[in-house]
Structures are given as structure tokens and as C-alpha cells.
Amino acid sequence: MLLEVKDLNSYYGLSHVLQGMSLTVYSGEIVGLLGRNGMGKSTTLKSIMGLVRPKSGSIRFQNQEIAGHESYQIARAGIAYVPEERRIFSNLTVLENLMMGVKPGENQYQGGWTLAKLYHHFPFMKDRSAQKGAHLSGGEQQMLSIARALMGNPALLLVDEPTEGLAPLMVQEVRDVLLKINKEGVAILIVEHNLKVALSLVERVYLMGKGHIGFSGSVQELQSMPHVQEQYLSI
């Protein structure tokens, strides 16, 4: 077991966003976290990443408790975060953005994901390495956000709404990239509102009700239960 979230409770101010949230990710798999807006999908990822401090509950990553740890410690332990809105450093160059993903004390030649390898996967980044992040298109920024996360050689990638606002062709590209990354052994926990994309990517899904898991199962199981889809997804 790579990641085990158990009975997590997180708050935004006074609102109780996660109410006993639990989920599991095994090494090397892609898991989807789906549900309507405002159920706490993004907050789940932020809580795992330590950006929202959970009030109670446990998060175990590679058999170590990480709940309550500082976000940078969690990143160094091997979890990387590709946030909603990409959050590229727009005033830094493409190369500087990538280098920000390198963990302190390491360099761009270390681990499975070297700079050269990422340039091979994303040739546009090599050609435009000296350009500011602000000058990239939405799809390119998404790729850069993913590549930046990979520079740290994570065992688990948390991806939040990677296809939001992208043109259909770009959506396909992002999907293909995530599959490629997964083939290299990186586990992925993805929040995705596009059901078609999500189901073509993942092996297992969790559907969120208000602050907790309402359904979990394989993609086939979900597809055979239209009433579950109706209950938890906006179709």
C-alpha cells in the first residue's frame, strides 16, 4: 500500500469540508477521485499534500504517518502535486520552473525523471526553455506543471482537474501523458470532472459525497451502476 487515508477531517475556517474521508492508493495504479463540485475533492488532495492541515485522522504514505507534517516534508517524502489552475511561476522561465521541482540537495540528472528525459517527452519545453511561464498556452502550462512535479521523482502524483479549460485535442494529450507517466511506475491520484476522460484513465474510482467517500469500486462496477453515477455525479 502506497497511500492510506483514514477518517480524515479537514476544515476551511468553520466549514467542515472533509468528514471522515478515507481512501487508498496502491503502488503504480491510477485512481480517480470524482464527484460534484464542493464535495471536498480538491481539499482531499490539499490535505494529503499538507496544504490544508487535517484536524484529525491519519495519512500514511509508504508506511509513515505524514498527517500534520509540513508540506515541504511531504513533497520530499515522494508526493508531488499538480494543482488546479496549474500554478506555473509565470515570471520564471520554463527551465526555472522545471528546476523548482528538483528537490533540495538533488540535481536535474538524478532519479528516473531527468531534465533530458522530460525534454524528450515534451520537446516544446526545450525549444522554449528561456521563455517566461506566462507566455505558454493553457495546455503547455499544464504540461509544464506536470513536468515540474516529475522533476522531484515522486512515487505518487496528485493531479487536480488537469483537463479543465483545455481544447479537446489538448485534453487527449494530457491524458496520454498521464498514462505514459503511470507506465513508468508513478502512481496517480486524479481529480477529474470529465467523466469520459477519467474512466479512460483510471482503474479504480472513488466517488465523493459530502466530505466522504460514497462509492468505491472498479470502472466496470461503476459503469454497471447508473443509479450510483446519478447519485454522485452531475451527468
Next chain:
Amino acid sequence: MNAIAVMLITQAVHGLAYGMLLFLVASGFTLIFGMMGILNIAHASFFMLAAYVAFQIMAWSGNFWLALLLAPLAIAFLGILMERVMLRRIRRFKLGKALVLFELMLTVGIMVCIEEAVKNIWGTDPQIINAPDALRGLIPCFGMTYPAYRLFIIGLACSILILLSIVLFKTRLGNIVRAAVQDAEMTVALGINVPLVFTFVFGLGTWLAGVAGVAAGPLLTVFPGLANQMLLDSFIVVALGGFGSLMGAFIISMFLGELTAFGVQFFPGYSTIILFGFMAFVLTFRPLGLFGERE
């Protein structure tokens, strides 16, 4: 050379020297604000305190260079202490949006404490720091003479500007600082110990204010009110230059230095009104400043 040209050039050099001092103070002010969202009202008080610490070191040793070395370090130490002990602690409470106000009140408290402590220790009379012999007098150049000490300030600030630019734009640490100015949360999620970088930037910012304070001593004389003008001018620099923008801070500092120098000459009484009116105007229409790096 005719008298008007001499007067203009002299005022320009005066303005440049003040602008450089202002830049040293405001660059720390804007970096701290840009990165941490903390409007450190006590920042200019560190500038003023540095002048007093330098005065004291001079009183003991008579060595200006020693004061220039040690006083900013002492100020940076106090700054780091303030960040680690107080500002970091207040962030642990879940204050939400009110945090900014609490931080502001905290820094106002520090400002008042520094001012009153200075009055108690050194009194309210202006104190004089003498420039070292080597920097006294006038330097002839292109048929004119320039006050050596002002040229020294300009040179010192330029060197610091160049060093700062190299660190900020050519090193990993600089990239981290610029990234954190834009999006601290994302930076920390990439595995970077941003709180530690905060401390470094806070220390660097107060050190710069300290250097400016020591350098300003012989020029402006040392008195408790030294912080007031500097605080107001720093506000303008940060507001107009853009929060967290070093380049913006530099341009506005130079502009402000010159405006102050020539304003005194040509339209005394109105330069302050024009300036603060302009600041309010810019804040209304471009709240992130003229050179803001944030979106």
C-alpha cells in the same frame, strides 16, 4: 559652467543619493511584503535604529567602517528574531483573512517600541555621525565638484543592487524567492522549506535597511523621526513599484529621490501632496503597482 546647470546637477546628485538610500530600504520592504504578505511598518524603524547603533559603535571605536559592518548585522539579527519569535508564531493561529491586520498591528507595536527605546537610550536631540576622512570633501569631475560622501552612497547602493540582482536572478535561492513571491503555497508543495527562506529574506531585508541607516547617518543626522519620512517614502515605492518587484522599487526610488530634491527647490509644500495623491490614484486604478509581478 553657468550657475543654473551647476544647481541642477547638484540637486540631481542629491536626489540620486537619497533615491539610493530609499531603494536600499524599500527593496527589503517590498520583498518582505511580496513574499510573506507582511507590511512591516517597523521596517523603517530598523533603518533608524541602525543609524543609532552605528552612532554608538562610532562613539566607542571611532571607526565608521566597523559601524558599517556591524550595525547592519545587529539589525538583521533583530529582524530575524522578530520573524522567528513573533511573526511566525502569529501565523500558527487560524486567523484567516484577519491575519494581515494582526500582523500589521504587531509591526506597529514594534515600531513604537523601537522609537521609544531609542528616545530613552539616546535622547531626542539629533546626533551626528561623522563621515570618515576619506569620504569628506569634494571630488572634482567634468569641471564640477561633487560631495564625496554622496558619491560613496551611490556607489555602495549600486554595488548592492548588482549583487542583489545576481542573487535574485541567477541563483537557485533567487529563483526560490521569486517563485515564493508569486505563489508561496505552490513553492512549499515542491519540497522547498519556504518558512526558512522567509527568515532569510526577512534577515536580508532588515540588513539592507541597516546598511541604509548607517549610510544615511552622516547625511541626514541621526534622530528618532528619521524613520517617518523613510516609512512614507517606502510606502510609495512599494505601492507604485509593485508589490515584490525589485525593478519597480528601483525605478520609483530614483524617481522619488529626484522629485524630492527638485521639489524642495521648485515647488516646496506641494511635492508631498502631488506624490501621495499620485499614489492614491495609482492604487485606485492599478492596485498592484506600475511594475507589479503578480497577476
